[in-house]
Ligand code: HEM
């Protein structure tokens with residue numbers, strides 16, 4: 001195994017996608033925001049915009 | 055590698071009480087271990103209650119038996135949904151979260167007191183809801199659609215349960231954070247932990263949505279709020295109701311990978327592909343909550359299509375990827391283990407006598423073929439009209455949540471018992487047949503309910519003869535036959551479930567304590583710990599068996615999909 | 630393996646196996662196809678659920694249905710009026726504890742603007758044995774343009790749990806053969 005501190009201190013060698021996947025809190029943010037916007041907010045807006053019957 | 059990691063963090067061990075697992079070399083924090091045990095036991099208790107209720111429901115829906123009177127039927131059905139879908143599954147998931155974080159990362163569980171608080175809230179909440187359901191007057195089904203109202207404690211119990219589960223998720227994230235800080239592992243978290251992370255992320259969204267909708271509903275039942283809009287309720291409620299099923303998917307896929315690793319030494323074909331598949335879950339799986347609103351008034355086709363398709367089926371892509379990589383990694387490992395002949399020797403010579411493997415593999419196959427395919431069809435915007443609220447729907451989700459999740463959790467239990475409870479499994483012969491019995495029974499109820507639903511039988515319905523109805527209606531003989539067969543297979547499933555509970559309880563209470571040097575009845579992969587990671591690898595390219603399995607799956611999927619479009623095209627016209 | 634950290638520190642750059650890549654591409658394209666097909670059905674298909682809906686007070690909806698029934702009732706069956714509206718008109722169905730009201734008599738091949746709502750709890754409109762299933766909410770009036778394509782006697786079952794009498798909640802639609810030849814022609818044209 002290579003020197004541990006060295007790998008830790010050179011994050012620029014870690015590809016961007018791997019960095020994203022290694023960051024649980026970023027993932028948490030994405031996983032909560034996307035459905036909140038696309039599903040809940042959009043859905044609630046559609047229900048709210050149903051017109052009144054005459 | 056595991057051994058090195060253990061040595062590397064030795065200095066922090068003083069803070070917690072660790073033991074080293076003799077089979078895997080993992081360091082196990084005592085607090086985490088006890089919490090895993092407690093959550094697993096609670097899960098099994100609620101499975102017992104809920105499973106019994108399921109049997110009563112199925113026997114009532116068997117026209118020739120018609121066991122319970124109507125009021126009891128609706129009461130028991132409400133209890134069945136809540137106990138199995140929420141309590142059994144989520145207790146077990148909390149155990150999975152603690153296992154995948156603390157144990158797999160060789161880390162201590164931070165703030166175990168908090169974790170116990172969460173556990174206590176969940177237990178209290180589950181008891182409150184059960185009591186109020188059993189008292190009657192809260193037979194509103196676990197979906198509790200307004201304006202039908204349950205007693206306030208029905209909602210209160212669910213809220214307490216959810217808060218407790220949220221604490222469990224917070225503990226999971228905290229464990230990830232301190233494991234990283236204390237360097238209890240090197241590089242990226244293991245794939246199984248990544249899968250558990252996916253589950254935990256979806257759980258946070260699930261529980262937040264639950265709070266948004268259940269708290270006002272509770273206040274409404276107390277008379278503090280005038281009205282809950284039924285359509286608005288449904289949109290937000292399903293952000294919880296369906297997303298919680300996606301927690302299950304993430305959790306049981308993780309268990310598939312774990313069982314493959316521990317029993318066969320399987321290694322993911324490619325970390326990149328498997329993790330990307332989980333990443334697609336994190337981004338898009340929860341959108342599928344829209345499956346439940348395809349037959350509702352007033353929502354646009356755009357909203358329906360974008361959401362019901364999980365953003366162009368990208369989350370389905372994730373599942374189809376796991377559907378290849380899980381058997382693929384097992385095939386690769388088995389070929390390295392010496393079963394390299396022909397297309398299927400790796401599968402024929404797999405440890406089918408080990409209930410952990412049998413359960414896992416049956417779960418994989420049946421989740422894909424029964425739950426997965428029917429789910430995509432049911433979730434197609436227009437096709438939904440063919441089956442919305444028919445008993446096809448419970449048929450579909452018994453394919454996901456019973457043959458998929460529940461069976462996978464049962465399989466996982468056969469590893470948790472020796473590794474965490476450190477007890478030898480009692481009655482191994484019974485344990486051996488258990489996954490088959492339960493699997494066949496569960497597959498039967500799924501398929502026959504789907505069949506009956508295709509013939510128009512309604513879900514949550516006490517009397518398909520409509521004998522008390524003013525205007526009569528007669529279902530076809532086929533529908534009655536399907537409901538009868540459903541009852542027969544329900545008995546098989548219940549038997550399989552009962553054996554599971556028996557083996558778990560027997561093992562926990564009377565199983566032989568595992569001591570150093572003990573040889574397990576259902577052994578892990580010979581390598582164990584460090585050596586195992588040498589096995590299987592992306593260098594194994596030839597996976598003919600998996601290719602055949604996946605090809606069969608794909609053909610079934612496409613055929614079934616188009617058959618349903620053909621059915622749809624024969625309906626009356628509507629627009 | 631799956632329960633230990635990846636063997637390679639930088640796993641993102643690992644090559645992907647051919648089998649995996651092929652499957653990912655197939656599955657992705659299949660997903661795109663299914664996505665596109667839902668959109669396409671809005672143009673090529675005859676079965677798409679209408680979005681048209683209005684908020685309405687249950688009492689107001691009930692009054693509308695009663696007025697409609699009074700106007701076109703042709704006979705009674707077990708105390709329930711059988712209503713025969715003119716082809717192409719607006720027709721009303723009411724879901725309530727525990728019946729679908731009134732009974733309708735429609736003509737095959739004719740289109741009707743069907744209004745559906747509930748005045749108490751949620752109900753499930755389930756036309757049998759055809760198997761068309763639509764959710765019905767109190768407070769929302771859903772308008773669907775419906776064209777029966779077969780003649781006969783059809784049941785409406787309730788398939789959303791609506792209390793202790795849920796399993797007794799039924800209704801009925803009669804569809805009669807078209808009287809004029811031209812409506813048969815219209816049917817053949819898919820209208
Ligand atoms: C012994 C095993 C089981 C049997 C025989 C069984 C049978 C049934 C039947 C017949 C229904 C009723 C369908 C209806 O009338 O609408 C039902 C509903 C349901 N089952 Fe099961 N089931 C079993 C296990 C499970 C498990 C393990 C889960 C979840 C993990 C589950 C989740 C559900 C849910 C969520 C419902 C819907 C309740 C509702 O409509 O409110 N079942 N089950």
Ligand SMILES: [Cu+2]
Pocket residue numbers: 724725727751752753787788789790791795798
């Ligand atoms: Cu009803």
Ligand SMILES: [Cu+2]
Pocket residue numbers: 752753787788789790791792795796798
């Ligand atoms: Cu009903």
